[in-house]
Amino acid sequence: MNMNDSIVSIQNVTKTYKRGSEVIHVLENISLDIGQGEYLALMGPSGSGKSTLLNLIAGLDQADSGSIEVGGIDITALSESELARWRAGNVGFIFQFYNLIPVLTAYENVELPLILTSLSGHERKEHVYTALKVVNMEDRLRHYPSQLSGGQQQRVAIARAIVTDPTILVADEPTGDLDRASAENVLELMDRLNRDMGKTIIMVTHDPWAGNKAHNMRHLDKGVLSNDYQDSHS
Amino acid sequence: MRLLFYYSIRNLLTRRLTTLLTASGMALVVFVFAAIIMLAEGLQKTLIETGSYNNIVVLRKSASTEVQSIIERYQASVIETQPEVALDENGRRLFAKELVVLITLQKKGSSSSANVVIRGIGSASVDMRPQIKLSAGRLPVMGTSEIMVGNSVAKRFKNAGLGDSIFFAMRSWKVVGVFEAGETGFSSEIWGDADQLMQAFRRNAYSSIIFRARDASSLSKLKRRFESDPRLTLDAMIEVDYYKEQSEMMAKFLSILGISLTAIFSIGAVIGAMITMYTAVANRISEIGTLRALGFGRMNILAAFLLESLILGFLGGCAGLFFASVLQFISVSTTNFQTFSELAFRFRLSPGIIFKAMTFALFMGFSGGILPAVRASRMNIVESLREV
Known part of the structure; x- marks a missing residue:
């Protein structure tokens, strides 16, 4: 891959956690480039460090050493409040358990990231309708999460992830809580976001079936990224 | 947000x-x-609200209430002649020498008693308190054992209604009127002729003097005169300030x-x-x-x-x-x-x-x-x- 095409560039990142006096090495000297418009699946068994790597890319956690550039910005150099502002504009999150706010409607959940932007009320409305239309949930906008199925909730969560038109979409086990049919729908939607809208997607999963839906796959094991770069469609 | x-x-x-x-x-x-x-x-x-901004109350120096105050008859006469006392349209002085005594009356519907203020009034006392309105009966006739009671007294105490008689100070006092005084302390008082009450209670001195001030500077002038006259060991204040205290x-x-x-x-x-x-x-x-x-x-x-x-x-x-x-x-x-x-x-x-x-x-x-x-x-x- 040409380095100039990279939207995410990770160089020599290390991350450790302390459990009492014990130091656990979660990521060891990881280097990875993810290209613009890439749909990458990070695979690996539980505890391999894939979610930690995703959290570092998304600016939710800080690396012990190394650098992470996303869209040309070195996010390891940002302060906590700068990182929060950066996340609001550059990262769309898709979680395993959807993480919708239960007391807000589908419309309001999707609108949530937009209230941190300078958009007017009218512009926000347009963005929310567009995002809900993309995920085919425009007829459920007044529904609360408890009134939606798991698959529908995940689609609303995807609408929330794309509503700000972020630089990258990060998905942590997006199908982990869904039945096969709903999972198929969600993965199909993510594929469409990547192919039709050019969204860069980084998905963490331990499910090979879900991983195969991505266009590329990298494996993590015990904090070490394997060198093989697998095109899942080859 | x-x-x-x-x-x-x-x-x-x-x-x-x-x-x-x-x-x-x-x-x-x-x-x-x-x-x-x-x-x-x-x-x-x-x-x-019991007090009025136009009235001045005179008490003995260092007395903080009318109950504690004593004003000798000669002191009352001196004050009555002061130029600060306003006159009504008939040329009568708006001035009253008053007596305040406490008696105990039994409450209605209970065996407990409470202290009630008896106020001995002069003929101008009612005129100086425009908040006093007769709600039943008439004003007591001066020189008789007639009294009028505030509506709170009539409501709360036994034998205090119109036409009833209350026995105190070795006399029976006939209730000839009930008055309303808005939400003021007067509603909880009994009023009768000051001279009759002084005789009954064997008092030689008044408790307080109240008069309508001629103008805004009356109080300061009067205070200065009190300072320079050794007979007048008295203090004067606006009626509202007295009740506020x-x-x-x-x-x-x-x-x-x-x-x-x-x-x-x-x-x-x-x-x-x-x-x-x-x-x-x-x-x-x-x-x-x-x-x-x-x-x-x-x-x-x-x-x-x-x-x-x-x-x-x-x-x-x-x-x-x-x-x-x-x-x-x-x-x-x-x-x-x-x-x-x-x-x-x-x-x-x-x-x-x-x-x-x-x-x-x-x-x-x-x-x-x-x-x-x-x-x-x-x-x-x-x-x-x-x-x-």
Whole structure:
């Protein structure tokens, strides 16, 4: 891959956690480039460090050493409040358990990231309708999460992830809580976001079936990224 | 940030029972707080409205109430001739030498008794108090054993109605009139001819002198004359100021009682709010993580949870004030510690009390919410997102 095409560039990142006096090495000297418009699946068994790597890319956690550039910005150099502002504009999150706010409607959940932007009320409305239309949930906008199925909730969560038109979409086990049919729908939607809208997607999963839906796959094991770069469609 | 406001409101609505119980605890404290201040305000207003800005009261120097004061007949005569005394349209001096004595009367519907003020009046006494309105009967005839009673006395005491006779000072006194005096201390008094009452009580001296001042400078001129005349060991003051001073001790006592009681109660209410808010934070760790991940800063999270707590305080304040406002329809009586006489008055709700009670309620909400809100705002994002 040409380095100039990279939207995410990770160089020599290390991350450790302390459990009492014990130091656990979660990521060891990881280097990875993810290209613009890439749909990458990070695979690996539980505890391999894939979610930690995703959290570092998304600016939710800080690396012990190394650098992470996303869209040309070195996010390891940002302060906590700068990182929060950066996340609001550059990262769309898709979680395993959807993480919708239960007391807000589908419309309001999707609108949530937009209230941190300078958009007017009218512009926000347009963005929310567009995002809900993309995920085919425009007829459920007044529904609360408890009134939606798991698959529908995940689609609303995807609408929330794309509503700000972020630089990258990060998905942590997006199908982990869904039945096969709903999972198929969600993965199909993510594929469409990547192919039709050019969204860069980084998905963490331990499910090979879900991983195969991505266009590329990298494996993590015990904090070490394997060198093989697998095109899942080859 | 309208959405964050909805978020807070809807979270409160989602846990209706907890919200109701926590707000009820705060409402109870606000109710007690407002009720006691309303009591103090009612007492103070009743006594202050008893006085008039145009009248001057003269008492013996160092006497703080009419009951403690003695004014000799010759002193009264000297004051009566002072140029500061105003005249009515008939050229009559608006001046009265008054006697204040306490008697004990039995209350209606109970075996207990209470002190009642008997005020010996002059012919100008009623004219100088425009708030006095006869509601039944007539004014007592000077030189007879006739009396008129304030409506609070007629309502609360035995044998004090129109046409009844009250026995005191070795005489039977016929009630020939009942008067209304608005919500003033006069409503709790019995009025009769000062000279008749002095004879009956074997008094040689008056308690106070009251007169209508000719102009605004009358008081200072009179005070200067008192200073230079060795016969006049007296003090003069505007009638309103005299009653204001009388109300201060009782109002201060009630305020201290109110603040002490509500301070103790409020600790309970604040702890209740704190438990509610800590539980709310504990139940929404994943939501907090999500909001933080979406880009909301620590201050946004702190504001959202603090807002919830302030709304709880606001609801409690509104409910407490609503129930306290009902007290305005209740008339109560208590012993005025300055005069040791029974005084009837109403709870009074003023804009100042509403402001104080709401500030107090919001303060409770803030105190109960700040620590949980800080905890919520300081949560680690990754750890919060792991909570499901």
